[in-house]
Amino acid sequence: MKNPDPGTRQGLHMDRASSSTVARLSSYLRLLRELEAHNIETISSSHLAERTAVTPAQVRKDLSSFGNFGRRGLGYNVRRLRQEIGEILGLTRIWRVGLVGAGNLGHALFSYEGFGRQGFPIEAVFDADPRKVGTAWNGMQVQSFEEFPRVARRSPFEIIILAVPGEVAQQVVDTVVASGTRGILNFAPAKLQVPSGVAVREVDLSIAMESLSFALSR
Amino acid sequence: MKNPDPGTRQGLHMDRASSSTVARLSSYLRLLRELEAHNIETISSSHLAERTAVTPAQVRKDLSSFGNFGRRGLGYNVRRLRQEIGEILGLTRIWRVGLVGAGNLGHALFSYEGFGRQGFPIEAVFDADPRKVGTAWNGMQVQSFEEFPRVARRSPFEIIILAVPGEVAQQVVDTVVASGTRGILNFAPAKLQVPSGVAVREVDLSIAMESLSFALSR
Numbered sequence: 001m002k003n004p005d006p007g008t009r010q011g012l013h014m015d016r017a018s019s020s021t022v023a024r025l026s027s028y029l030r031l032l033r034e035l036e037a038h039n040i041e042t043i044s045s046s047h048l049a050e051r052t053a054v055t056p057a058q059v060r061k062d063l064s065s066f067g068n069f070g071r072r073g074l075g076y077n078v079r080r081l082r083q084e085i086g087e088i089l090g091l092t093r094i095w096r097v098g099l100v101g102a103g104n105l106g107h108a109l110f111s112y113e114g115f116g117r118q119g120f121p122i123e124a125v126f127d128a129d130p131r132k133v134g135t136a137w138n139g140m141q142v143q144s145f146e147e148f149p150r151v152a153r154r155s156p157f158e159i160i161i162l163a164v165p166g167e168v169a170q171q172v173v174d175t176v177v178a179s180g181t182r183g184i185l186n187f188a189p190a191k192l193q194v195p196s197g198v199a200v201r202e203v204d205l206s207i208a209m210e211s212l213s214f215a216l217s218r
Numbered sequence: 219m220k221n222p223d224p225g226t227r228q229g230l231h232m233d234r235a236s237s238s239t240v241a242r243l244s245s246y247l248r249l250l251r252e253l254e255a256h257n258i259e260t261i262s263s264s265h266l267a268e269r270t271a272v273t274p275a276q277v278r279k280d281l282s283s284f285g286n287f288g289r290r291g292l293g294y295n296v297r298r299l300r301q302e303i304g305e306i307l308g309l310t311r312i313w314r315v316g317l318v319g320a321g322n323l324g325h326a327l328f329s330y331e332g333f334g335r336q337g338f339p340i341e342a343v344f345d346a347d348p349r350k351v352g353t354a355w356n357g358m359q360v361q362s363f364e365e366f367p368r369v370a371r372r373s374p375f376e377i378i379i380l381a382v383p384g385e386v387a388q389q390v391v392d393t394v395v396a397s398g399t400r401g402i403l404n405f406a407p408a409k410l411q412v413p414s415g416v417a418v419r420e421v422d423l424s425i426a427m428e429s430l431s432f433a434l435s436r
Contacts, residue, residue, distance in 0.1 A: 088435075090434060105322075115424065206244075213309060213337070214308050216313075
């Protein structure tokens with residue numbers, strides 16, 4: 001990752017950035033992409049704040065290390081800010097991603113175009129069920145999970161999307177972590193134990209639902 | 219919703235609560251449920267902060283209106299705090315939920331046990347594809363989306379889970395909103411236009427992936 005100004009970059013304190021900071025960066029990034037698609041070249045921090053439902057003070061704090069892209073009265077250069085946030089989020093490269101679990105959820109995730117578009121194309125699919133192994137998904141054969149260590153030895157997976165039943169999730173994670181994977185996107189209803197140095201992100205669909213029921217209860 | 223002390227309740231300013239406040243309440247709630255399952259009766263705000271990766275000051279601010287449940291040196295009563303947060307989030311009732319879209323994602327969401335357990339059981343499934351209409355999912359027949367207005371007139375859906383292709387999403391939403399639905403959980407890759415008074419929550423799977431790539435880029 002290029003780092004033209006280590007001094008200001010450190011200002012973000014990214015090593016201990018909270019998950020909410022990362023979520024806000026994701027949200028700025030989405031807006032910047034949309035603006036870029038409409039050929040809009042600059043945006044003020046107050047407009048960025050308004051469009052992402054964040055306070056202007058928080059936006060300025062989050063982007064303080066991008067000072068060289070924003071000038072008082074001129075706002076931020078949309079394209080450069082988008083590139084810079086993309087680099088911070090690790091989106092300027094292609095990640096090696098595997099999917100474990102070829103059930104309905106696995107298939108839905110496999111078909112989800114957003115992953116491939118954003119640098120997370122699924123390169124292999126594994127399942128333990130012999131009835132699923134060998135079936136072709138869009139030209140890609142589902143492989144037996146028994147083969148995982150061998151396949152990963154040849155070309156390791158950086159990220160595994162986990163779409164297996166909760167009761168086998170830990171066992172699957174132990175195998176993929178032993179094979180060198182350091183990132184898990186977990187859809188299984190299970191709290192996973194992983195060694196330090198391995199990152200797990202849970203996708204809990206109920207949280208979005210709770211936010212909805214909260215809004216409807218007002 | 220019972221409201222023993224309107225003065226302190228207003229302290230939360232819930233009508234303009236940000237989505238991050240609601241996300242933190244969801245996160246406290248998950249921890250409290252876990253503690254309750256382990257028969258733990260009280261928790262300090264600092265411990266609650268540590269376990270949910272929130273600053274202690276933020277926890278105290280979020281829970282300031284629950285002062286009657288927390289006493290200096292004694293901490294919060296787990297069960298009462300869990301009940302109170304559940305009420306704030308609208309989780310003490312059953313919501314009428316319909317699913318539109320009977321593809322792989324729709325089926326995965328239908329099978330997701332978390333919704334039913336938390337008061338969001340899916341009561342009906344709709345699809346526009348004649349090959350899917352009439353098929354039975356766990357004893358529930360997929361209905362034609364053409365029937366939606368008629369079915370909703372008989373018993374309106376408060377929340378619709380949207381799992382349709384992006385290009386038909388807006389059209390589907392227009393129909394469900396016209397039928398009285400005020401909450402949309404959107405899995406379709408589309409920005410939806412809705413009248414004021416209708417709440418939409420997007421589930422963007424890429425955001426969790428970006429958080430992972432950020433962590434792995436360190």
